[in-house]
Structures are given as C-alpha cells and as structure tokens.
Amino acid sequence: MRVLVVDDDFMVARVHSGYVARIPGCEVAGVAHTAADAVRLAGELRPDLVLLDVYLPDRSGIEVLRELRTGAPDDPFVLVITAADDPVTVTAALHGGATHYLVKPFDAAALREHVERVARVRGRLAGLSRAAQDDIDSVFGGRSGATARLPKGLTAPTAQLVMEVLREHDGDLSAAECAERTELSRVSARRYLEHFVTTGAATVRLRYGGTGRPERRYRWSD
CATH class of the missing domain: 1.10.10.10 (Winged helix-like DNA-binding domain superfamily/Winged helix DNA-binding domain)
Incomplete structure (x- = not known):
C-alpha cells in the first residue's frame, strides 16, 4: 500500500515516514509539508492512503481532505493525524470522509493498527462482487x-x-x-x-x- 505523508513539521514527517516504512506491505510514496504540495502529490502519485496533518502553513488539512475525498472510487483513504483535539475539527474530519483520526503524539503501534485496518478494508472490498x-x-x-x-x-x-x-x-x-x-x-x-x-x-x-x-x-x- 502506497502512503503519502503530509505534515508541516519536517522532523515529524520523517518520524511518521519511518513508522510507515516498518509496516509490512507499505511504502512511503511521497512527503508533503504544505496543503498545495499535498493536493499536487496526491494527484501525481495516486497514493492508496494519505496521512494528513490539519495544521498546514497555507490551508487547513480539513480543506485538503475535502479535495481528496471527492466520492470517486479511486480516492485515497485519508487518516487524519494532528494535535487538534477540539470537537469541531474532529466532526469536520468525520464529515469530510476521514477513515480515522489520530491525535499527536502517538506511537508506531497506534499508527500501524489503523494503517493495517485500511489495508484489510481495501483487500476485503477488492475481493467482492457484491457486499453482504x-x-x-x-x-x-x-x-x-x-x-x-x-x-x-x-x-x-x-x-x-x-x-x-x-x-x-x-x-x-x-x-x-x-x-x-x-x-x-x-x-x-x-x-x-x-x-x-x-x-x-x-x-x-x-x-x-x-x-x-x-x-x-x-x-x-x-
């Protein structure tokens, strides 16, 4: 599964990329530090999953989420990873189509759990002709x-x-x-x-x- 890591902090992005790289079956397709780069790279790289920060220097990650989750079958899954713990942002992420929401800081095991769940969901849907x-x-x-x-x-x-x-x-x-x-x-x-x-x-x-x-x-x- 190809993952795009989006975080304004270069060191945090590096840590999260390291977490992803250690998950079997996953690879870091790219890293973005701004909303503009996130949207551009998502279009160019077509990742399966985006790890999306909310606090970006040019626009909110929630706005990026709405651009990425258009309703098309090939939209990436989006896991919001942020320090924002207010109910308004959490609700906006839910309504925007986020797969899940992780509040920083978190460890590698927490991220792996949710990334692997996305992988299971993708695999399950891909193997179905009709969904029971x-x-x-x-x-x-x-x-x-x-x-x-x-x-x-x-x-x-x-x-x-x-x-x-x-x-x-x-x-x-x-x-x-x-x-x-x-x-x-x-x-x-x-x-x-x-x-x-x-x-x-x-x-x-x-x-x-x-x-x-x-x-x-x-x-x-x-």
Missing part, C-alpha cells in the same frame, strides 16, 4: 460479521478474543495453540474457530502427520 451486510459492517467499523450472530453458548467478548489472536498470528493455528494463547479450553477454542470457518471469517486446512487424525489448522481470512 457482514462485509459492510466490517468496512464501516461496526460489529464484525464473525461476532455479530453467535450460536448459542458462544459469547461476543470471547469471540473477539479468539478473533484477535487468530488475526494477529503470523500463519495458522491449531485449536490447542489457540487455547493456550486465549487461556480457554481446547474444546471451547475449537467451537469459536469452527464458527469463524462457518461464517467465512476464517479458513481451515488439514495437516497430516504420521499417525492419527489430521490436525485442523485455522487462519483468519482478512
């Missing part, structure tokens, strides 16, 4: 389709815990490994994992060993 309500809920930040309608005996908080463990793991997990990470019983962990497979939120593959039944290995679909 579960897909729409996921894109707009509502309840995950994996946890919205749980079978009897399963609870949303535990489903969220299992989902986070599975999503954040690099590779697939067995029910026993998931149980160890979530401190659930193996039987309980498997029930949640199988629910995610049923809803399409996770996939499962069989790993065959030397003897006995094959092991079921689970991976989050996003």
Whole structure:
C-alpha cells in the first residue's frame, strides 16, 4: 500500500515516514509539508492512503481532505493525524470522509493498527462482487460479521478474543495453540474457530502427520 505523508513539521514527517516504512506491505510514496504540495502529490502519485496533518502553513488539512475525498472510487483513504483535539475539527474530519483520526503524539503501534485496518478494508472490498451486510459492517467499523450472530453458548467478548489472536498470528493455528494463547479450553477454542470457518471469517486446512487424525489448522481470512 502506497502512503503519502503530509505534515508541516519536517522532523515529524520523517518520524511518521519511518513508522510507515516498518509496516509490512507499505511504502512511503511521497512527503508533503504544505496543503498545495499535498493536493499536487496526491494527484501525481495516486497514493492508496494519505496521512494528513490539519495544521498546514497555507490551508487547513480539513480543506485538503475535502479535495481528496471527492466520492470517486479511486480516492485515497485519508487518516487524519494532528494535535487538534477540539470537537469541531474532529466532526469536520468525520464529515469530510476521514477513515480515522489520530491525535499527536502517538506511537508506531497506534499508527500501524489503523494503517493495517485500511489495508484489510481495501483487500476485503477488492475481493467482492457484491457486499453482504457482514462485509459492510466490517468496512464501516461496526460489529464484525464473525461476532455479530453467535450460536448459542458462544459469547461476543470471547469471540473477539479468539478473533484477535487468530488475526494477529503470523500463519495458522491449531485449536490447542489457540487455547493456550486465549487461556480457554481446547474444546471451547475449537467451537469459536469452527464458527469463524462457518461464517467465512476464517479458513481451515488439514495437516497430516504420521499417525492419527489430521490436525485442523485455522487462519483468519482478512
């Protein structure tokens, strides 16, 4: 995912660029320090995501946001990153189409979380011919389709815990490994994992060993 970093402070822009560069699958497409350069580079570079400061020397970043978010399918996602914490600016960013709003200072982990969510949303939308309500809920930040309608005996908080463990793991997990990470019983962990497979939120593959039944290995679909 190609990212345009916009910040009037050269050192802050460098720090944020470093954060982006360390996120797997992301690259810094360009850096802008003014509103004019932000609009120009967004048009020239066609980034997937813009990290947009509000306090720019020539114009407000909110005005830039409105120019970037025209409603066209190829508009970039915009993550507002600013020291502005007043409700008026937050509301303006929301109405302008910002994906999210991060108040400075923040650490690399906070930025990575939101950048990776944009990547997941882009990937999910690109793989759809039609969007089901579960897909729409996921894109707009509502309840995950994996946890919205749980079978009897399963609870949303535990489903969220299992989902986070599975999503954040690099590779697939067995029910026993998931149980160890979530401190659930193996039987309980498997029930949640199988629910995610049923809803399409996770996939499962069989790993065959030397003897006995094959092991079921689970991976989050996003």
